[in-house]
Amino acid sequence: MTAQTLSPVAISQIEKELEKYPADRRQSAVMAALRIVQEEFRWISNDVMQEVADLLGIPAIHVYEVATFYSMYEHKDVGLYKICVCTNISCQLRGAKEILDYLRKKTGIGPGETTADGRISIKEVECLGACGGAPMMQVNKEYHENLTPDSIDNILDGLDRHD
Amino acid sequence: MVSIEINGQKIEAEAGSMLIRAADAAGIYIPRFCYHDKLSIAANCRMCLVEVENAPKPLPACATPITDGMKVETRSELARAAQKSTMEFLLINHPLDCPICDQGGECELQDLAVGYGKDVSRFSEGKRVVFDKNLGSLISTDMTRCIQCTRCVRFGQEIAGIMELGMVNRGEHSEIMTFMGQAVCSEMSGNVIDLCPVGALTSKPFRFKARSWEMQDHDGIAVHDTVGSNVTVQTLRGEVLRVLPRENEDINQEWLSDRDRFSYTAYKSEQRLTTPMLKINGEWKEADWQTALDNVSSKLKKIVDEYGADSIGALASPTATLEEFSLLAKLMRGLGSQNMDYRLRQQDFRADGAMSAPLLGDSIVSLECAKTVLLIGSNIRKEQPVLATRLRKAARKGASISAINSTKFDFAFPLQVNISVSPSSLVATLARLAVIVAAKKKVPTSGTVEDIAESCPANKELEGLADSLIEAGNDGQIIVGSMAQMDGNYSLLVALATIIGNISEVKFGRLEEGNAVAAWQASFLPFADRGTVGKNATEMLNPALKACLLFNIEPSLDCIAGNSALDALRETGMLIHIGCYRSEEIEELAHVMLPLASVFESDGTHVNCEGNMQSWKAAVHPQGEARPGWKILRVLANYLDLDGFNYTSSETVRDEASPLISTTKRTASMDVYAPVLVEQNRLACISHLPLYRIDPFTRRSQPLQQTLDNPPAAAGMHPDTLASMGIDDGITVELANGGGKIDISVYASTSIPLNCILLPTALQETAALGNANWLEVKSRA
Ligand code: SF4
Numbered sequence: 001m002t003a004q005t006l007s008p009v010a011i012s013q014i015e016k017e018l019e020k021y022p023a024d025r026r027q028s029a030v031m032a033a034l035r036i037v038q039e040e041f042r043w044i045s046n047d048v049m050q051e052v053a054d055l056l057g058i059p060a061i062h063v064y065e066v067a068t069f070y071s072m073y074e075h076k077d078v079g080l081y082k083i084c085v086c087t088n089i090s091c092q093l094r095g096a097k098e099i100l101d102y103l104r105k106k107t108g109i110g111p112g113e114t115t116a117d118g119r120i121s122i123k124e125v126e127c128l129g130a131c132g133g134a135p136m137m138q139v140n141k142e143y144h145e146n147l148t149p150d151s152i153d154n155i156l157d158g159l160d161r162h163d
Numbered sequence: 164m165v166s167i168e169i170n171g172q173k174i175e176a177e178a179g180s181m182l183i184r185a186a187d188a189a190g191i192y193i194p195r196f197c198y199h200d201k202l203s204i205a206a207n208c209r210m211c212l213v214e215v216e217n218a219p220k221p222l223p224a225c226a227t228p229i230t231d232g233m234k235v236e237t238r239s240e241l242a243r244a245a246q247k248s249t250m251e252f253l254l255i256n257h258p259l260d261c262p263i264c265d266q267g268g269e270c271e272l273q274d275l276a277v278g279y280g281k282d283v284s285r286f287s288e289g290k291r292v293v294f295d296k297n298l299g300s301l302i303s304t305d306m307t308r309c310i311q312c313t314r315c316v317r318f319g320q321e322i323a324g325i326m327e328l329g330m331v332n333r334g335e336h337s338e339i340m341t342f343m344g345q346a347v348c349s350e351m352s353g354n355v356i357d358l359c360p361v362g363a364l365t366s367k368p369f370r371f372k373a374r375s376w377e378m379q380d381h382d383g384i385a386v387h388d389t390v391g392s393n394v395t396v397q398t399l400r401g402e403v404l405r406v407l408p409r410e411n412e413d414i415n416q417e418w419l420s421d422r423d424r425f426s427y428t429a430y431k432s433e434q435r436l437t438t439p440m441l442k443i444n445g446e447w448k449e450a451d452w453q454t455a456l457d458n459v460s461s462k463l464k465k466i467v468d469e470y471g472a473d474s475i476g477a478l479a480s481p482t483a484t485l486e487e488f489s490l491l492a493k494l495m496r497g498l499g500s501q502n503m504d505y506r507l508r509q510q511d512f513r514a515d516g517a518m519s520a521p522l523l524g525d526s527i528v529s530l531e532c533a534k535t536v537l538l539i540g541s542n543i544r545k546e547q548p549v550l551a552t553r554l555r556k557a558a559r560k561g562a563s564i565s566a567i568n569s570t571k572f573d574f575a576f577p578l579q580v581n582i583s584v585s586p587s588s589l590v591a592t593l594a595r596l597a598v599i600v601a602a603k604k605k606v607p608t609s610g611t612v613e614d615i616a617e618s619c620p621a622n623k624e625l626e627g628l629a630d631s632l633i634e635a636g637n638d639g640q641i642i643v644g645s646m647a648q649m650d651g652n653y654s655l656l657v658a659l660a661t662i663i664g665n666i667s668e669v670k671f672g673r674l675e676e677g678n679a680v681a682a683w684q685a686s687f688l689p690f691a692d693r694g695t696v697g698k699n700a701t702e703m704l705n706p707a708l709k710a711c712l713l714f715n716i717e718p719s720l721d722c723i724a725g726n727s728a729l730d731a732l733r734e735t736g737m738l739i740h741i742g743c744y745r746s747e748e749i750e751e752l753a754h755v756m757l758p759l760a761s762v763f764e765s766d767g768t769h770v771n772c773e774g775n776m777q778s779w780k781a782a783v784h785p786q787g788e789a790r791p792g793w794k795i796l797r798v799l800a801n802y803l804d805l806d807g808f809n810y811t812s813s814e815t816v817r818d819e820a821s822p823l824i825s826t827t828k829r830t831a832s833m834d835v836y837a838p839v840l841v842e843q844n845r846l847a848c849i850s851h852l853p854l855y856r857i858d859p860f861t862r863r864s865q866p867l868q869q870t871l872d873n874p875p876a877a878a879g880m881h882p883d884t885l886a887s888m889g890i891d892d893g894i895t896v897e898l899a900n901g902g903g904k905i906d907i908s909v910y911a912s913t914s915i916p917l918n919c920i921l922l923p924t925a926l927q928e929t930a931a932l933g934n935a936n937w938l939e940v941k942s943r944a
């Protein structure tokens with residue numbers, strides 16, 4: 001694990017977010033700041049949380065509270081592709097478990113794990129608001145609905161083509 | 164005001180205020196955990212659910228605003244059922260370890276479980292386990308007991324002003340912790356122990372010492388700062404086991420600084436002096452009181468006869484009691500000497516005749532309503548922690564608080580202007596502010612003030628500060644603090660601050676450590692007697708006196724020029740130590756040691772910065788042969804054949820002390836002197852007194868010594884200053900001034916002005932330096 005430190009780009013992005021809020025409400029930008037950090041590093045280390053805290057002028061523990069409250073923030077490195085499989089009620093009824101099983105067959109990993117080559121991570125998540133298309137999963141920023149083994153094959157095969 | 168009904172009882176309450184407040188005011192108890200009247204409302208425990216007419220379900224009383232005609236039932240079937248269900252939920256994950264829990268007997272959860280809990284839990288699944296956290300030497304944790312009320316978190320955010328504890332993760336995984344397991348470092352941290360409704364946060368020094376119901380409570384007053392916080396001293400079988408805050412809305416509310424809460428841990432130190440001791444042929448021999456006092460009085464008499472009364476003097480700790488100051492002053496004057504002082508860390512006494520008692524100028528409560536506050540030479544958070552919480556409240560209400568210091572401190576409240584300049588520029592900055600204020604108010608200032616202001620050009624910050632002072636007028640407050648007192652230009656700082664206060668019509672306050680106000684009230688000052696002026700703390704040590712009485716001090720740590728003080732005391736023919744402790748240093752220097760009872764073992768009186776006299780009674784018997792100071796001094800005076808020492812109680816001593824003239828009277832303007840400036844090529848020394856090094860007591864409190872407020876001795880310099888001298892951060896250098904030299908490691912900090920060294924005093928490691936306005940970095944090790 002190399003130490004993370006905010007890049008000038010990230011800092012300027014965070015500063016842009018700060019413009020949205022009154023000067024004495026800098027803490028309002030904490031979620032956006034964490035999102036920016038995560039986009040840069042895929043996960044958020046304690047060191048960089050301290051940096052965010054200093055930048056916003058708020059206590060580090062406050063940043064830590066937010067970062068641990070929301071499950072979208074990662075505290076360990078994840079793969080290039082983060083696959084979030086919804087296992088909440090609608091998706092569960094529509095076969096979320098089979099989706100997870102199929103993903104394990106294809107990638108060799110289960111929820112909370114990352115492939116040895118660091119490409120793919122799988123995460124179990126709660127309802128992502130796409131119940132109408134259950135079962136569903138989210139790959140990085142993209143939603144994939146009405147999943148079947150075939151469509152998962154397609155999605156996985158297509159992964160690298162995006163970059 | 165609207166009228167509502169609670170349990171059929173008609174109550175007048177303020178519309179919009181919370182239901183629980185109105186119920187409390189009417190004496191109707193609603194169970195609660197997260198609600199606390201001094202903290203913001205979290206409404207997360209749900210214990211306070213009550214039935215409100217026309218509401219579809221029970222509502223939390225702590226977060227339900229009052230509306231006209233509201234009808235509330237706190238004990239109806241529905242309310243009870245809701246409260247009982249909440250209790251059942253809270254107990255699901257709470258361990259059943261009351262028999263080994265320090266909170267047992269004073270636990271809000273335990274108490275309420277008796278009324279609202281079930282006999283048997285219906286929850287047969289595994290309880291969650293939360294690992295304990297190491298929060299440092301003061302707070303012990305058993306985090307499995309936490310009920311997530313977040314009182315501790317809110318206390319940090321809202322009262323102490325630094326958020327150290329937070330609730331991380333969520334839902335069933337929520338837990339209270341610090342960022343990356345750091346220890347807490349707030350000087351008010353112990354209050355979370357009282358706030359925690361369960362046994363999750365308890366006192367580490369008190370751990371497993373006693374059950375709350377076995378102990379006896381004694382009313383006491385804390386003596387380490389000028390607040391005079393009210394405390395309850397708890398004892399068991401003649402031993403002090405715990406100190407807790409005692410509620411006093413006008414003074415400390417229900418808070419207590421860690422210093423006042425935990426310093427009791429030193430009262431049974433192994434270094435306590437427990438019998439009178441005489442040095443005979445260089446050897447210490449135990450003696451009985453008669454022999455010891457006989458020895459002291461006959462030698463003192465002889466010295467007075469031989470060398471005159473001016474050859475003797477007394478140096479006392481600023482934390483002595485009013486009674487002790489009074490009798491010591493009376494005893495010295497009885498012998499014909501005016502040489503007495505408690506201002507051991509002050510070096511500039513030029514304003515002595517003109518100075519008035521170190522008072523705030525108004526009540527402590529009034530601080531909360533101040534519109535503008537200017538702190539001069541004060542790190543108020545560490546000097547007067549409880550007052551800092553009041554200032555924080557003022558800041559939250561929109562007060563503009565500013566500081567002019569020689570270091571940038573972290574005040575835990577926002578500052579309008581935060582000026583940090585070298586000690587030499589400090590006077591110029593204040594003089595400039597005085598000139599600006601005078602110009603705005605169209606009154607003349609003296610030429611001297613303008614001369615001093617010369618080197619500090621006017622700037623926007625000072626202009627703005629002047630405006631906000633003038634605008635606040637009587638709602639403004641100037642506070643000159645303890646850092647200023649150690650400055651080489653203290654008289655000048657006080658004089659200029661008085662001028663600024665008088666012209667802008669802002670209240671003027673000057674605060675010192677401990678029980679300094681009592682020393683003034685007891686006239687324990689070299690200039691308090693009209694006519695002759697005696698020697699002050701510095702003069703008594705230079706040149707050495709023939710006989711000197713040390714009252715509970717450790718010279719190398721309590722005197723600003725530690726090394727010079729030792730040199731002088733070595734030459735003192737008769738050194739009498741009346742103190743709680745013995746130490747190598749005292750054993751080397753003194754000729755007689757008389758064991759003094761500590762504040763817990765003696766009656767006493769504290770006079771706070773409002774001039775508020777508060778007395779207490781001894782909570783326990785003195786250790787060994789130790790005796791209360793006022794008794795020792797009374798008997799010593801009898802041995803010395805002095806008149807007027809037939810006191811029968813501490814009260815008779817106290818009542819003799821003349822009342823302070825006026826506590827809110829405006830201080831008259833004082834003369835302005837030419838400043839003492841540090842030579843250009845030298846580094847200015849900024850002395851600061853670490854919070855837990857203030858007196859022999861706190862210095863021996865192990866738990867306090869282990870906190871982060873007691874960092875290892877090191878000298879701070881601005882990184883540019885370090886770079887210009889080619890010194891690396893972290894290396895050891897030799898520091899020297901006229902009086903001595905020391906080896907110490909340096910650290911870089913941008914809070915320190917250029918060409919200055921920030922040096923902690925009252926440390927063994929820095930005591931070997933002499934009087935210190937300047938320092939040279941001698942060699943580079
Ligand atoms: S530790 Fe105590 S005060 Fe803090 S949240 Fe838990 S129960 Fe409340």
Ligand code: FES
Nearest residue numbers: 086091127128130
């Ligand atoms: S339950 Fe899966 S998206 Fe809503």
Ligand code: FES
Nearest residue numbers: 206208209211225
């Ligand atoms: S006291 Fe009202 S919800 Fe906790």
